[in-house]
Amino acid sequence: MKTALIFNIQKFxxxxxxxIRTTVFFKGCPLKCQWCHNPESQNFSKQVLWTRERCTFCQRCEQACPQGAISVTxxxxxxxxxRCLACEQCIDDCVNNAREIAGVEYTVSQLLSEIEKDRPFYDQSQGGVTLSGGEVMSQIEFAAELAQACKNRGITVAIDTCGYAPFSSFEKIMDSVDLFLYDIKLIDSSLHQRYTGADNKLILGNLKKLAQHKARINLRLPLIEGFNADDRNIRDIIDFVQDFQLVAVNLLPxxxxxxxxxxxxxxNYQGEKLFPPSETRLNEIKTMFEQAEFNVRIGG
Ligand code: SF4
Ligand code: SF4
Incomplete structure (x- = not known):
């Protein structure tokens, strides 16, 4: 049976x-953005997380691990x-809940039953399910089956994507998708490579093709001062999307x-020196998009 590795299911x-939406977070991402706020989403495998503040350094986990993958001082x-095989023995044996697993395998029907629990909220608010990550398009066979199953049940589907996938993956899912939440960070390809680990040709190409297919798209711009909030990048983005019929542009400080x-x-957290643009700068960027006749919102 097909399964996907999921690291979170967030309600409301x-x-x-x-x-009001249920967001399903797929684990694994082809990019490695320096500002990533879900670092546990990047790796395609299960990972053990440890919370120092809860730990009493009792050594139970070290004794429990059959792989010798833990050293407690x-x-x-x-x-x-x-060395870790993600067997979760150390998690079971930690009485302080200092250890947890990131990544749980779900079948489509298991996820559907989670999603169905919140149907009254979708009906009242015109909400639905959002498939996010990590990068949902990296687990496309599963995601396409899940999206189709939601559509068959009358539950609307949004896809939150970085766009880094073959366009054939988008073709497999687009008929079941009501809205793409499409991230765009930088137009300059070499800067994109430096800050995310990959160039942006595929991302920009897919965005263009989705727009040509008349997909409904919310463009999402994570904005970081000194990285991508300068006039040149914003103007370049506006030039690139100028002819697209976007539903909205979301500025995400x-x-x-x-x-x-x-x-x-x-x-190590690489974001110590990262800052959001000032409120004044955000409003300037908002105005630039509004002058190009886009529907803009600060926030998701
Ligand atoms: S079992 Fe839990 S509390 Fe004890 S050392 Fe390991 S992580 Fe810390
Ligand atoms: S998950 Fe299993 S293999 Fe990994 S550290 Fe814990 S006990 Fe060892």
Whole structure:
């Protein structure tokens, strides 16, 4: 049976498309954006997370691990990821809930039953389900089946995507999708490569093709001062999308909500020197899009 690796199912979301939504987060992403606020979403495998504040350094996890993948000292718990088989034994044995797994396998029918629980909220608010990540298009066979099943049940589907996938993947799902929440960060390809780990030709090409197919698209711009909030990048983006019939443009100022997750993964947070644009600058950017006759909103 087909399964997908999911790292979160979030209920009552109001920033991931219209109305009240259930957002399903797929694990694994082909990009590695320096400002990522879901770092546990990037790896395509299950990962064990550790919360220092809950840990008493009791060594139970070290004793439980059949792989010798944990070393506990008086002040730290080292996780040797290359040895870990994600068996979750250490999680079961940690009485302080200091360890948790990121990534759970779901079948389509298991996800559908989660999604169905909130149907009254979708009906009242014209909401639905949003498939997000990570990158949902990286698990396209599963995502297309799930989206079709939602559509068959009268539940609307939004796809939150970075756009980095073959267009053939979009073709597999687009008939079941009511709205694409499409991220665009930078028009300059070499800067895109530097900050996300990949160039943007595929992303821009897919956006253009989706627009040509008359897909409904909300363009989403994560905005970081000093990275992509300058006049030149904003003008270039506007020039690129000028002829597209976008539903809306969402300006998403950078935030630090993902910072603690890096600690849980024992990874360095690269965002210490990242800041959102000022309110004045956000309003200037908003005005630039409005002057190009786009429907713009600050926030999701
Ligand atoms: S079992 Fe839990 S509390 Fe004990 S050392 Fe391991 S993570 Fe810390
Ligand atoms: S998940 Fe299993 S293999 Fe990985 S560290 Fe925990 S006990 Fe060891």
């Amino acid at each position: 979301c109001v920033h991931d498309g219209p109305g 008086q002040s730290s718990v080292l996780h040797h990821a290359s 950078y935030h630090e909500f993902g910072k603690t997750k890096y600690n849980k993964m024992d990874e």
